[in-house]
Amino acid sequence: MTELRTYKGHIRNWEALTAELGIDQTLSREAREEAILLKAYEKWGVDMASHLHGMFAFAIFDTENDQLFCLRDQFGTKPFYYYLTKDNRLLYGVTIREIMEQEGFEKELNEEMLQIYLTMTYVAGEDTFFKGVKKLMPGHYLIFKDGVLSDTRYFTPEFHPDEKPSLDDWANEIHSTLSAIMPEMHTADETVESFLSGGVDSSYVLAMSDAKNANSCAYEEARFDESPLAAETAKTLNVSHSKSMIHPQDFFDVVPFVMYNMEQPLGDASAIAFTLGCRSTAEHTKICYSGEGADEFFGGYNMYRNAERYGDNLKTFYVGNTNIMKEDEKQRILKHYNPDILPINLVQYIYDETEGLDPLTKMSDVDIQIWLEGDIYLNVDKMSTACGLEMRMPLTDTRIFDIASRMPSRYKVNAEQNKVAFRTAAAKVLPEEVAFRKKLGFIVPVRIWLADENYNADVREKFHSEAAEKFFNVDEINAIYDEYVGGNSDNWRKVWVIYTFLVWYEEYFVKR
Numbered sequence: 001m002t003e004l005r006t007y008k009g010h011i012r013n014w015e016a017l018t019a020e021l022g023i024d025q026t027l028s029r030e031a032r033e034e035a036i037l038l039k040a041y042e043k044w045g046v047d048m049a050s051h052l053h054g055m056f057a058f059a060i061f062d063t064e065n066d067q068l069f070c071l072r073d074q075f076g077t078k079p080f081y082y083y084l085t086k087d088n089r090l091l092y093g094v095t096i097r098e099i100m101e102q103e104g105f106e107k108e109l110n111e112e113m114l115q116i117y118l119t120m121t122y123v124a125g126e127d128t129f130f131k132g133v134k135k136l137m138p139g140h141y142l143i144f145k146d147g148v149l150s151d152t153r154y155f156t157p158e159f160h161p162d163e164k165p166s167l168d169d170w171a172n173e174i175h176s177t178l179s180a181i182m183p184e185m186h187t188a189d190e191t192v193e194s195f196l197s198g199g200v201d202s203s204y205v206l207a208m209s210d211a212k213n214a215n216s217c218a219y220e221e222a223r224f225d226e227s228p229l230a231a232e233t234a235k236t237l238n239v240s241h242s243k244s245m246i247h248p249q250d251f252f253d254v255v256p257f258v259m260y261n262m263e264q265p266l267g268d269a270s271a272i273a274f275t276l277g278c279r280s281t282a283e284h285t286k287i288c289y290s291g292e293g294a295d296e297f298f299g300g301y302n303m304y305r306n307a308e309r310y311g312d313n314l315k316t317f318y319v320g321n322t323n324i325m326k327e328d329e330k331q332r333i334l335k336h337y338n339p340d341i342l343p344i345n346l347v348q349y350i351y352d353e354t355e356g357l358d359p360l361t362k363m364s365d366v367d368i369q370i371w372l373e374g375d376i377y378l379n380v381d382k383m384s385t386a387c388g389l390e391m392r393m394p395l396t397d398t399r400i401f402d403i404a405s406r407m408p409s410r411y412k413v414n415a416e417q418n419k420v421a422f423r424t425a426a427a428k429v430l431p432e433e434v435a436f437r438k439k440l441g442f443i444v445p446v447r448i449w450l451a452d453e454n455y456n457a458d459v460r461e462k463f464h465s466e467a468a469e470k471f472f473n474v475d476e477i478n479a480i481y482d483e484y485v486g487g488n489s490d491n492w493r494k495v496w497v498i499y500t501f502l503v504w505y506e507e508y509f510v511k512r
Contacts, residue, residue: 299412
């Protein structure tokens with residue numbers, strides 16, 4: 001006898017699974033996916049994840065073996081947390097607040113995470129800002145039996161470059177694989193829209209889908225606004241286009257809502273814009289596509305083009321897509337600094353796993369295992385859920401990663417272009433100027449707004465608050481802020497990462 005205790009996700013290959021497992025296909029989605037998980041566990045046990053395509057995190061209680069089995073998908077698109085009480089009971093859930101509400105939980109700040117956060121701008125690794133609360137990491141399952149907890153890694157990203165296929169071969173495989181995945185992304189009774197920026201990832205997903213409406217974020221500041229490019233793409237694809245105009249006051253007003261629902265501080269300013277975009281989109285749909293995953297799988301970031309130059313030095317400094325503060329600066333601004341808490345320690349095992357592979361593969365793997373889980377997927381899951389929207393990411397799929405894991409780096413990045421093979425695939429359904437458009441990223445004008453006296457009152461207040469006094473040398477963090485206002489625009493990320501921590505801390509340790 002098995003019982004599904006908690007679950008969050010979307011199983012894509014449900015039709016094949018229901019046929020194989022003898023499940024009624026006319027069940028509601030909720031009942032169908034519960035039946036799939038229970039039957040899959042009964043048939044395949046701990047190997048069940050290798051039979052599932054999609055996004056998932058869940059806990060199953062196995063009465064026959066008197067054990068709890070918890071599993072998180074290969075890339076960590078859905079979160080899962082657990083906590084051992086003083087009397088050795090396991091609390092768990094797909095949100096931290098589920099755990100906080102259970103008997104035996106004791107709320108205590110894990111201040112050491114602040115050192116990691118100030119560098120990486122997100123909560124990297126298995127520990128959280130709540131002492132004792134851990135993340136089940138991507139590609140892991142957990143068993144709790146007879147009071148003993150075991151955590152097993154069932155999936156490790158592996159890379160085995162195949163030199164035989166040509167660029168066109170790789171592009172064809174990407175395209176045919178995505179063509180097979182897209183029909184799984186929704187059922188006939190579901191209507192899905194799509195997020196759309198000016199970039200190739202979301203444009204390709206939209207072109208391959210049957211979505212009839214695309215949604216973009218827009219700004220009055222023209223140099224940050226990708227919505228005109230998105231509107232052109234939508235028009236080319238004969239899709240209607242909606243845009244959410246993001247004003248600075250709305251942006252700052254929603255920060256506490258974001259930090260509370262994120263459950264962990266997140267210093268990625270695009271998360272605030274994403275939230276406002278989700279709110280707007282949720283007014284006319286409940287399911288939306290998004291293009292996350294392709295950059296990390298296929299070499300999408302501009303810094304990847306420097307990979308060969310970094311060479312073996314990568315393992316001394318590259319901790320992922322963001323690296324905001326160095327150790328000497330953190331030591332200067334923090335009241336409590338521990339020299340043993342170093343971000344590089346979190347990724348050392350990845351460099352061990354990729355020993356002998358080329359530098360681009362090493363960088364990509366760090367981002368796949370650390371950055372995607374800690375920042376991108378956390379943001380997509382938490383904020384879409386908080387806004388009543390379900391996000392589905394067709395490019396984050398083990399079948400897509402399988403292609404990337406075999407593709408030589410020269411088909412990902414070259415001297416002129418990033419995501420070479422992926423863009424070549426996208427050009428099959430997109431105009432070349434869209435498929436090969438330079439990557440802009442989801443940029444936000446907060447780097448300007450933080451210096452604007454019309455909007456930054458709460459930032460200034462937080463930088464002089466009791467919470468700031470508790471953790472920071474206030475004169476030092478205000479010197480960073482004043483230097484930013486004085487013209488050092490590079491400091492805006494440092495200001496933002498400090499501010500978001502202070503807002504989060506107030507939400508969880510002052511107000512509640």
